[in-house]
Amino acid sequence: MQIRFLAAFILGASTLATQNADPGQKSNAEFAKLSEQFVHETLALSPASASQAGYHKHVDPKTGKTIALDSQLDDVSPDGIANQRSVYAKWRERFHNETPVASLGAEDAADWHLIDDQIGQSLLEFDHIQNYRHNPTEYVELIGASLFQPLTDDYATEDIRLSDVVSRVQATPRFLDQAKSELLDADPIFIKVAIEENEGNVDLIQETIAAAVSKHPELKQRFDQAAPPAIKALKDFSQWMQNDLAKRKTDRTWRLGKEWYAEKFRLVMETDITPEQVFNEAQSAFDKTRAEMLELAMPLHKQYYPDHDDHATLGQKERENKIISEVLQKIADDHPKRDDLMQTAKDDLVGIRQFIIDKKIVSLKSRDNLKVIATPEFERGIYSVGGFHSAPPLDPNAEAEFWITPIDPKTPEASAESRLREYNNWVLKWLCIHEALPGHYVQAEHANEIQPETRRLVRGLYGNGAYVEGWAEYIAQVMMQQGFANSDPRYRLSYLKVWLRAIGNSILDIRMQTMGMTDDQAMHFMMDEAFQTRAEADGKLQRAKLSSTQLPTYFVGTTEWWRLRKAYEAAKGKDFNLTDFNDRALDEGALPVPWLKDVLLPTR
Template identity: 30%
Template sequence: MSDEAAPVFRTVSVLTLLLALLVACGESTEPAPRTTPAPEPSMPDEVQAPFAQVANALIERMIEHSPEWAVYQGRYEGAGRVTIPNAEQRAATLALIDQALAELGEYEPERLDPAERTDLALLENRLRALRWYQEEFRGWAWMPSQYNVAGVINVLLNTDFAPLDERLALIEARLSRVPDYYAAARANLERPTLEHTELAIQQNRGGLASLGEPLEAKLEEAGFDDEARDRFLAELGEARAAIEGWIAHLEGLQAELEASGEARSFRIGAELYEPKFAFDIQADFTAAQLYQRALAEKERVLADMDEIAVGLWPNYFPDVELPEQPRDRIARLIDHLSDRHVTVDEFIPEIRRQIPALADFVREHHLLEQDPDKPLVVRETPEYMRGGGAIASVSAPGPFNPGAETYYNVTPLETYGEELAASYLREYNHWILQILNIHEAIPGHYTQLLHANRSPSLVKSLFGNGAMVEGWAVYAERMMLEAGWGDQEPEMWLMYGKWALRVIHNAILDYAVHVEGMGRDEALRMLQEDAFQEVSEATQKWRRVTLSQVQLTSYFSGYAEIYDFRERQRAALGEGFDLEAFHNQFLSYGSAPVAVIAELMGDSRPSN
């Protein structure tokens, strides 16, 4: 994601599975199960079931437990069921976790092969994270933005996995439970944050819109008889009324919290931040250590940018004396270059134009394997996904339905108003728009997720690590420029430095705000003066840090791990190092944590 948004099929955020299981917000109508029944938990070594069998059986139980998560992964057989996010559901989740950890605890890691050993570690981490999110983090009680029925319904409506009338029947079944869903959501809330309340209002309004004309048009297309049509419309009317009631409840709650000043702070503090970082990022360092590395990397990148700025200065300001301060000359050049950009109307068409050019470059330079039979679809971000603080994102199908469309979601600049749209155009100027497309599309998120869906390990594909996913997209940017994209133009490298500072400041900002209490004014000053961001980007980033925690660190942490690993491999193999082979092998392990992939690829560095 451009730095994130919640995709339709499968988000590249680690929270997808967690939220789906905790609160529960392709071409085949019935995909064949890829497992056999689960064994009893304690069995003697001589009859112990193969680990893969137990792991796959656990996945099947998770699919049964959360039909919403199943839909995002491309499994639709339970799609008509709605998980009601109440206390009974949370108890059932904890019971599933306890049983699963007991079963996995029967396996001694040293007796498994390396691929299975890493699958075991991934499963145990994810299950313990689920428990921590439910019992300690408790976002279900203070993040009303977790509750939105529109996502799954829109996947069912827009994914051609079955005839339209069958998909509408599943949607009708889901609509019938919408009132119960929002009644449970209302009962869950305990002093939410104002920021997540505002987001919930915005996104549920978008969800309400998606359950209007678009859905009714599909109903007409299906050709239901009068009785079936009236029944569907009756369920739809009650569902829409429930969403409207939820929005009204949130608006009233928002007014009360603003008047009383008793809203929960969006800052989670060090007590929650470090364990969340450990569960989500799964790296060999702490959040505090990453913060220190980001501060050091910031100064290194600024020094590189200053060297480029000094060389470029006479080309653009031949009669102007070079400013004394490095930040001043960098800022002056970036400000000047940012005037080169497309118009508002050209923004999305230009993104569409660049995608095939990127694919051709990757193929011609033998950077990694692609799949020309699975084109990327660029579309406007659906309304129910907007408001989270990102202008672009990718929605990818799950491994059970890899043939479904992959969407590159771009929010139309017209929706931001004239002044903000102009600021975004300068932010995503001629050079940075290219870097954005590398990140989101080719060979970034889109390409990585295609490879992930081919992984023989369901565990590594389903339980993707956000730092690896985002880190790969950031790594892809630098790798493409190293390979010659942009013709080694110094202007491109200067703008890449600005983009790199964005990634670095994501990590700095997130930790500084949530742990050290950095305020809005200081954050905006840092982003604009130290990272040379336009006011639009800085303002959106502040909004985003108030709505998420840790995720903003995933870009820098993942990138640093991947780049460091590649350089170790290059040094170890010397002339035998093949970049394309390295990339293909690295991506073949699904979206596993970078440390796990490095171990599987024979990294010689001992793990901490």
């Protein structure tokens, strides 16, 4: 009810502004009205996405009927998919014709471009990439997210939210039947991950949801009727993927290829930079970072290995590899026990928060809604180490989650040790900075206070990935510059290893998706040139196949953040203030960083 009231208020305010505005302001008011309608209409097409955004009730403009979105699952039938495509195409035409970008001010123009690029991504998906026909993980993860979100978002009383979950459990067999009708074929990696994640969906219903509804007798009866057919449908879907979908011949693979990759890259990055340019810049930055690592590693190498020489007889790259690897091996000895990952992260966050306050890095909001939890099982295919899940843009007081992926009890000791050494006590500090404080969590907290609400929703839903990932790495570098961890060389070297990995992400993604890089070549690159353990490299190899164009956002975004920072410092001169810059940049939300410069440093 509250969300509908706020939406109605925005529409009313826009109408009033239109009546009393000059032509330029009128265009802005019309754009605000259109963008709100677009967001609500497209969210209503995907109830699972609506729940993620905090949009819970939708009034159908044709019938006037109020739809409780949290109790529904998406329609992924052929008619449902066709309708979605039609809606996006219609809205692109409306925005171009009714509120052309040239008629808008800088803030609204930025939102216009975000929406237009989002529509472009959607149409590229519908018309060419078509994951809905070739990638079953899309369906498996949608089910998991739709069942999980109402459990953690206090948009209503517990009994209402659980009733919504049970309704979605009831709809699961229908949804999976539709998924089967759409899926034509799939690369083996998509099937492998979908089957693994689908086990998490079964567990979510059998364990988590079952335990929650057991406290509500009136819901338990509905759940007991809905759960068995849903679980059967999920298990049947896994068997169908293994016994039918996996055996279908296909020319499609997980590789996008140069043409589709370039177009998706343009729409994701939202800059003029090309994959080829990023690849060349990343190669140069990769070599430079390795040289910095060698400089830091040399004194540590003498300390750790007093009986070793400096390997001067080796070639340059071999010498770098030997010295840096030996030092990193020693640093990696300092790692948590396999059952202590989450508690170690919680402890690290306490010290990180105080450092941010003491050094005045960035303003922290008064909300204390961050929870450190285990990564949901249905997300562990892509989040093999951890991740961040923000509070919905329309419900900023809801729970925000820093996910830590636990080590499965079935994982062999050698594999578990490999992962723990990769995410040792020094690298784990970086992970907490990147995913939580002052990284993704702080960025999301600032973004969730943007006004008007329509702008907050646009920038929250369609925010630029390079801005988001770039902020998390840029601010980690700021923390290091400010002396985090007492400027300990072990932390600094560990961070440079992480940054080398971020640079390598761009090289890896572009080579794998467009240049035919093999699995063996990828593993050699990650392990022998980027100093990653086998466990980390295995996870990244899978991720590169599942998430084309996402991996370069770290390097591209960080580079753009530093360009903006230097331009802002030059403009402010002696009046530059670190907290002020970081706050102002975050308070605009996830705009492409080059556009952000136009907002923070207008030329007129």
